Amino acid sequence: MNKSAIRAFGMAIFLIGALLALASRFDVNIGLPTKEFSNHQQVEELQNKLNKANQENASLKEQLKQVNTTEKTLTTDSSEQAVEQTDTEVTSMSLQIYSGITPYSVAQKLEDGGIITNSVEMELLLANPKYARSLQIGSYEVHSAMTLEEIANLITGKKQ
Numbered sequence: 001m002n003k004s005a006i007r008a009f010g011m012a013i014f015l016i017g018a019l020l021a022l023a024s025r026f027d028v029n030i031g032l033p034t035k036e037f038s039n040h041q042q043v044e045e046l047q048n049k050l051n052k053a054n055q056e057n058a059s060l061k062e063q064l065k066q067v068n069t070t071e072k073t074l075t076t077d078s079s080e081q082a083v084e085q086t087d088t089e090v091t092s093m094s095l096q097i098y099s100g101i102t103p104y105s106v107a108q109k110l111e112d113g114g115i116i117t118n119s120v121e122m123e124l125l126l127a128n129p130k131y132a133r134s135l136q137i138g139s140y141e142v143h144s145a146m147t148l149e150e151i152a153n154l155i156t157g158k159k160q
Helices: 003-025 035-070 073-088 103-112 119-127 148-156
Strands: 092-097 138-143
Touching: 035 119, 092 103, 103 119, 119 148, 138 148
Parallel strands: none
Antiparallel strands: 092 138
16 A cells, blocks of 8 residues: 555545544434434333323222222221321421433332332333433432422432
């Protein structure tokens, strides 16, 4: 090979490297596969799970309505009072966010602590591009009266 061909090849390699570095720095997709592609697949899978869970929840609520209509009036009144009492109780916990924690783990901790009732909804919310990769390391006081968005804003440091 002659000297000018080697020089041209070296310059081409340098330019390609520079373009790839700039593309990754500014999150520009230049046709290379990205991690976001797999995230979209995971989001779709989680949305399907959420839809199934919501359908199951609706059918269970329907069954509960049928059971409540067949019970006596006194037992219905006492069970409604018990449900109202449990709804007014606010559960609080300290949520620890550490480096490398996944939205799935956060949602499971919140569900296990009684803060949220459906961890899939929280996981989907945290997979949203607005909150994705924004979990802030620290300890947070959360309670069951907070909405999912309030919790997400708190643990990601986003302003409301």
